[in-house]
Amino acid sequence: MSALAEILFGGLFQGSLYAMMAVGLALVWTTIGVFNFSHGVFMMLGAYIAWQLVELGLPAAVAFPIAVVVMAGVGWILQASVVRPLIGRPNIVLVVVITTLAAGSLIENGALTIWGPRSKQIPALITGNTTVGGVGVSLHQIAIIVITPLILAALCMFLNRTRLGLALRAVAQNEDASHLVGLNVTALYGLAFAIAASLAGLAGIFMGGYRFMSPVMGSDPLLKALIVVVFGGISSISGPIFAAYLIGFFEAACSYYFGLYWTPALLFGVLILTLMVRPEGIFASRSRGLA
Amino acid sequence: MNPILSVEGVTAGYGRVTVLHDISLEAGRFGNVGLFGPNGHGKTTLLRAISGLLQPKSGRILFDGQDIVGHSARAIVGAGLIHVPQGNRLFPDLSIADCMALGAYSPRARPHEAENREKVVKLFPKLAERWRQRVRTLSGGERQMVSIGTALMSHPRLLILDEPTLGLAPKIKDELCASVMDISRGGVPLIVVEQDIEFLLELTQQLYLVNHGAVATEIKPGESLDHGEIMSMYFGH
Ligand SMILES: Nc1ncnc2c1ncn2[C@@H]1O[C@H](COP(=O)(O)OP(=O)(O)OP(=O)(O)O)[C@@H](O)[C@H]1O
Ligand SMILES: [Mg+2]
Numbered sequence: 001m002s003a004l005a006e007i008l009f010g011g012l013f014q015g016s017l018y019a020m021m022a023v024g025l026a027l028v029w030t031t032i033g034v035f036n037f038s039h040g041v042f043m044m045l046g047a048y049i050a051w052q053l054v055e056l057g058l059p060a061a062v063a064f065p066i067a068v069v070v071m072a073g074v075g076w077i078l079q080a081s082v083v084r085p086l087i088g089r090p091n092i093v094l095v096v097v098i099t100t101l102a103a104g105s106l107i108e109n110g111a112l113t114i115w116g117p118r119s120k121q122i123p124a125l126i127t128g129n130t131t132v133g134g135v136g137v138s139l140h141q142i143a144i145i146v147i148t149p150l151i152l153a154a155l156c157m158f159l160n161r162t163r164l165g166l167a168l169r170a171v172a173q174n175e176d177a178s179h180l181v182g183l184n185v186t187a188l189y190g191l192a193f194a195i196a197a198s199l200a201g202l203a204g205i206f207m208g209g210y211r212f213m214s215p216v217m218g219s220d221p222l223l224k225a226l227i228v229v230v231f232g233g234i235s236s237i238s239g240p241i242f243a244a245y246l247i248g249f250f251e252a253a254c255s256y257y258f259g260l261y262w263t264p265a266l267l268f269g270v271l272i273l274t275l276m277v278r279p280e281g282i283f284a285s286r287s288r289g290l291a
Numbered sequence: 292m293n294p295i296l297s298v299e300g301v302t303a304g305y306g307r308v309t310v311l312h313d314i315s316l317e318a319g320r321f322g323n324v325g326l327f328g329p330n331g332h333g334k335t336t337l338l339r340a341i342s343g344l345l346q347p348k349s350g351r352i353l354f355d356g357q358d359i360v361g362h363s364a365r366a367i368v369g370a371g372l373i374h375v376p377q378g379n380r381l382f383p384d385l386s387i388a389d390c391m392a393l394g395a396y397s398p399r400a401r402p403h404e405a406e407n408r409e410k411v412v413k414l415f416p417k418l419a420e421r422w423r424q425r426v427r428t429l430s431g432g433e434r435q436m437v438s439i440g441t442a443l444m445s446h447p448r449l450l451i452l453d454e455p456t457l458g459l460a461p462k463i464k465d466e467l468c469a470s471v472m473d474i475s476r477g478g479v480p481l482i483v484v485e486q487d488i489e490f491l492l493e494l495t496q497q498l499y500l501v502n503h504g505a506v507a508t509e510i511k512p513g514e515s516l517d518h519g520e521i522m523s524m525y526f527g528h
Contacts, residue, residue, distance in 0.1 A: 163392060166385075170393055173382045179344055180376060181445060182368035182397035 005133030007252045013141050015248025016148035020203035021225035022232070022240040023152060024196030029229070030172040030237070031192040032087070034096040038078060038104030039200055040222025044215060046071045046201020047208035048111055051122045060123045064205050068198045075197025076190045078103055083193070084186060111215040119212035122205065144206045151202070152241055155195070159237065168192060227267065231274055233281025242283055293356070295319030295449050295480055296341070296372070301350030303340045310336045311504040313350070319449065321512045322496035323481040327488060327521075333504040334484045335377050338453050342374035343367040354449070369397045371448030377457065377484075379434040381441070383427035387418050390426065390437050394444025403446045410477075411440040414470050432463035436470070443474070450474065451482045456490065468494070488521050500524055 021043065028036045046067050053063035082099040086092055124140035125147075131137070159165035171178045171188045178185050200218075207217065224247070232243025250270065254263040274282060294317040304310040310333045318324040326334050339345040341352055343364035351358050354372050362370075382390060391411065395404040412419045415436040421429065426437055435455055442450060455471060456464045468490050475481050475494065485491045491498060498510040500521075508524055 163396070166389055166392060167396065170382050170385060170389075173384055174380055176344060176376060177381055178393075179364035180342060180368065180374050181393045181441060182365045182400075183393070184365055 002134035003256060005135045007249065007256050009132060009135055009137055009141075009145075010252030010255070011245065011249030012145045013248070014251055015245035016144050017203055017206060017221065018224050018228050018248055019152060019241050019244035020148055020199050020206070021221050022228035022244050023155065023237060024199045025225050026229050026232075026237055026240045027168075027192050028196050031168055032079075032083065032189050034083060034093055035100075035226075036083075036193070036196065037097055037100040037222070038107065039100075039196065039225065040218030040220075041104040041107045042071060042075065042197040042200035042218070043204035043207070043221055044111060044213070044218040045074060045107060045204070046197075047122060047204030047213050047217065048115055048120075048215075049201070050205045051120050051208060051213065052115075054122055060125075064202075067205060068201050071201030072194040072198045074201075075193040075195070078197070079190050079193035084189060087189075108215050108218075115215070117214065119214055120208070121212055122208040124209040125206075138210060140209050148206075151199070155199075156237065164191075227271055229281075231271055231281060233283045236283070239281060239283030243281070293320070294353075295355055296482070297353045298337070298341065299351040299353070301337070301340055301347045301352060303336060303345055303347040303350075305336075305345075309348070309504070311340065311347070314501070314505050315350075316499050316506055316509070318482050318497075319480045320497070323475055323483065323494055325491035325495035325498045326482065326484045326501055327486065327491060327498065328501035328507070332502055334501050335453055336504075337501065338374055338376075338451055338482075338484065341367075341451065342372065344374075365397070368445060369399055371399060371446065372451070373442045373445045373447035373449070374451040375438045375442045375453060375455065377453035379431070379438045381426050381434060381438055384425055386423050386425055387429075387437055387440075388422050390441045391444050394441035395446075397445060400444060400446040404444065407444050407446060411443050414443070414473060415440055430463075432459050432467065435459065435467060439467075439470070439474070443479075447479050449482065450479050453484045454486065455483070456485065456487060 021039065025036060025039050028034065049070050050063050050067035053066055054060060058066070082103045083096055086095050086099065089095055124138065125143040126139040128139045129136055130139060130142070159169060167183050168188055168191065171183060171185055175185060203221065204218070207213070207221070228244045228247055229240045231247060232239035247267065251263050251267060254266050258266065296318040298314060298316050300313050300315055301311055302309060302313055314333070314337060326337070328334060336345065340347045343359065343362055343366070347360055350360070352360050354367070354370060359367055359370070359372070382393070391408055395401055395407065400407070417433060418436055418440060421433065426434060429437065439452070439455065452471065456467055459467060471481070471483070472494060481494070483491065483494060496512045499506050500508040
């Protein structure tokens with residue numbers, strides 16, 4: 001009983017964080033067709049901005065939303081500075097890997113300079129602990145497990161039910177045709193980055209509430225998010241969401257039965273198998289497009 | 292009547308390759324305009340320059356008296372100049388309903404959305420039956436109808452069609468030609484690129500033969516030509 005509860009809980013929790021990260025990566029891929037390697041840095045920056053605002057005396061309920069909004073701006077600016085100028089280049093995917101990596105490294109070192117290497121922590125969403133099915137858990141983690149699906153559902157609603165969401169899905173599929181119906185393609189690219197950066201920032205705030213933060217805290221989640229989108233298929237937004245939870249459960253089960261030490265190796269084993277059997281990802285249809 | 296569109300000395304191309312060489316033409320003075328000419332001589336390139344997808348290297352493009360060179364494609368759509376591109380690639384994973392909503396995206400078209408949707412459904416009843424179907428699952432003819440329908444949703448003041456009947460079977464092609472004639476009768480001036488000269492002769496009042504990125508011959512109203520003469524233009528020079 002408690003084994004099941006532990007795996008279930010661990011999977012839901014890790015899956016939530018992975019989903020928050022992976023969705024942003026997938027959103028940027030589907031709309032612009034590039035991989036954003038500064039996505040992990042967005043996560044770190046969101047956490048540090050939230051920490052700074054709390055340090056300045058703002059209550060968490062104010063500081064966290066501000067940090068998320070600031071991250072939207074950061075995402076927009078990053079897009080405008082290191083992605084937009086390159087659009088139209090033949091080898092854009094590779095070039096953007098390099099420019100976003102470079103920007104990410106700059107931001108990471110900037111954070112190190114500003115905030116120093118000492119580990120920090122931000123307030124939990126809810127303080128306190130409880131037991132579920134014989135497993136002790138923090139209320140913070142439960143809050144994340146509840147909030148994340150709500151946010152992801154809201155994102156799906158936005159993409160599927162609003163005209164602006166429709167425009168984002170359209171731009172993902174055919175840029176010329178998007179221009180010809182009068183969509184503001186550059187603004188939509190900026191919006192995709194802004195949403196992705198906000199979600200990453202929020203994931204950072206979630207993470208900073210239960211683990212110590214450091215300027216490199218985003219690199220492992222970025223790697224996991226990459227695995228998630230490769231595993232789930234980069235062609236949609238729902239594929240990575242399902243994949244994120246699946247991988248969360250897989251990791252939880254592995255570390256329960258085989259120990260933390262073996263988990264990454266097993267995860268990569270599964271990833272390689274997936275790529276061999278279904279290179280487009282397990283939940284993917286063959287096309288690029290959102291929803 | 293003043294021309295609604297005039298292209299004045301436009302030079303354009305891709306990278307270092309120049310495709311259009313100082314091309315000039317006018318549309319809307321005598322009615323619909325047809326463009327024809329051999330493959331790869333710049334018809335599509337010209338339309339892309341007109342709709343702002345491609346920046347000309349030099350020249351002016353006046354829409355309703357205003358120079359639109361350097362304007363964004365969005366601004367040009369906003370002014371009512373609507374371009375249906377060649378090859379109806381469209382938005383493969385969106386439904387017909389989604390495409391129609393996108394067609395009405397610009398603020399100019401938004402207030403007319405319901406009225407234009409009715410027009411589209413009346414013109415292409417087939418689309419209504421498949422309203423929620425994804426574009427990628429439609430036939431070539433149906434996709435072309437969606438392309439043109441989307442353009443009509445944009446409330447065009449001038450409609451540009453790039454080879455609307457390309458690759459269609461004769462029966463569907465005739466239906467589509469009839470629909471395009473209907474659109475024209477509805478009062479929207481057209482610029483149409485077509486390989487089917489018969490269709491162009493029926494639909495348009497003024498023809499341009501585009502060859503090597505320039506106008507080789509202009510055929511004004513009154514100077515009626517038969518099919519044979521046009522064919523000799525194609526192959527003659
Ligand atoms: N995106 C592009 N990049 C580079 N060259 C291009 C591009 N698009 C077209 N061209 C070139 O420009 C020239 C003119 O092409 P364009 O498509 O305008 O011809 P067209 O008259 O429309 O031909 P068709 O009747 O086959 O549609 C061709 O030589 C083509 O190879
Ligand atoms: Mg063409």
